[in-house]
Amino acid sequence: MVADGSSLLLLLQMLHFAPACREGALHVLYALASTPELAWAAAKHGGVVYILELLLPLQEEIPLQQRAAAASLLGKLVAQPMHGPRVAITLARFLPDGLVSVIRDGPGEAVVSALEQNTETPELVWTPAMAASLSAQIATMVSDLYREQVKGRIVDWDVPEQASAQQEMRDEPQVGGIYVRLFLKDPKFPLRNPKRFLEGLLDQYLSSIAATHYESESVDPELPLLLSAALVSLLRVHPALADHVGYLGYVPKLVAAVAYEGRREAMSSGDMKDGGNMADRKYESDEQPAQTPQE
Template sequence: EEIPMQQRAAAASLLGKLAGQPMHGPRVAITLARFLPDGLVSAIRDGPGEAVVSSLEQTTETPELVWTPAMAASLSAQLSTMAADLYQEQMKGRLVDWDVPEQPSGQHVMKDEPQVGGIYVRLFLKDPKFPLRNPKRFLEGLLDQYVSSVAATHYEANAVDPELPLLLSAALVSLLRVHPALADHVGYLGYVPKLVAAMAYEGRRETMASGQDTSRAQAEPIEHDNSDGVPETTVQTPQERVRLSCLRVLHQLASSTTCAEAMAATSAGTPQVVALLMKAIGWQGGSILALETLKRVVGAGNRARDALVAQGLKVGLVDVLLGILDWRAGGRQGLCNQMKWNESEASIGRVLAVEV
């Protein structure tokens, strides 16, 4: 039987009021989330009811919501079956202790799509400027899952998708580019030391695994130009790709003074960021990023700049920078050649070395 539009909208409005109720609203929202995706639960909470009904009948594919009329029909059939079964039990005169299912219906879940904080990560990467309802929640979820996924690869290499850390780091960088103010929040949450430690660990792990054929078997080829301008193909191991993802995240965070100051904070047993970035200058595909990150962290606005300069002097950073600038020592036959820079990269590297 077709339910009038007015009644459907009124029901959606009532659910929205219940979900927004201070005391019991969170429980109502959790119950709704067992049947509907987070995007629709948020739409119900925000209202109005007419907009909710319209959303249920449309095909939607955004970072926050994937929904089709077929999914709506499937959910409707499931709810009808549940209601009919409950009615039959009641007609038998039994006292039914009924509760909603613990697991979601499964009709709206995209099992192959990583979802963080109610956001489909791959769909977000397709449209990073999509206006998220709660970008801070997405950021916190990305940070937590990224650090966890990197740590999981240390112990469960065969059980963890090696692409997951790369996907999450790409989403982190894109989110911070669109919402640069969120970078300060990362510093306040205390994730900067964890990211520095993860990058340092991956660097050590790659060194230990560099001679193993198993690492090279999973490596990804990349191309660069040699001194004659002819493309050469090298490979990146999973460890190299993960450590570069850490570097990209730190590079983006270094634009925040709060995060740059957090990078300068060291304690016993923790890696020093300047020494780590100096080592990263020699990483394939990471040298320019490392130099740019160094430039950002020693910016004039960083109150911990003196500590970073002291770290640089201690580990011989000045000699490395001078080596990059010296055409005879750092040019085609020197550091630039060792880092497999082409002419353009060598020019950029020298400019960054001067700025650092």
């Protein structure tokens, strides 16, 4: 029988307050990680931050073996059928999608290695400064959470809005976990899921086209061009994906969007031409000598 919520929470808290018991606690937690109860505690009662504190230590030296075990624990929790997706969503509030994928794939040693590297690829941007910033945020969060929980209450916990290691990349266009500009620099980069990227590009391209028509003041006018360039590059590198575009029913939508854009440009150029003609006519009328009225 799985331990109740308070016992599971105590095991997670031991990762924070009982360094001598961490290895044993990690072993027990890993054995229970396939249960919905522990996955729920990780996602909704702050268990994720207790584990991340080991994975991204601020000052304390955590043995590599324990950090790898913490990463493996997260990977198993993410794979839990019932609440694993909720754990993954919680992790994605802290970490880039690329690192969440590394955690999902494992092994734990690979996760630790990825966290310590300086990486810039279409799927992952990660620097030591980002790691240090996130470590500090997690340390503060864990202290605050533990202080509340030791009062005897199981707190329904959620990630604070500002908690993220991705603040410096927040303005960078990202689709399906891929940084679009970095992809355009290296379109042959081996994407984990090019089909997901394709679907995201199609959706966002059509949305951005519509937004530029109706919300021109709040939308980057260069975004449709950027997304269309990424679409072309993706299909050049992965031509087999072209069939997928048809299967999803995007072809009529794309044709309609391009046709609408063409009509809009034609109307715009026509207005400019008409404006020029009116100016010419006005200029000609101004040049004609005024007639003297006959008496």
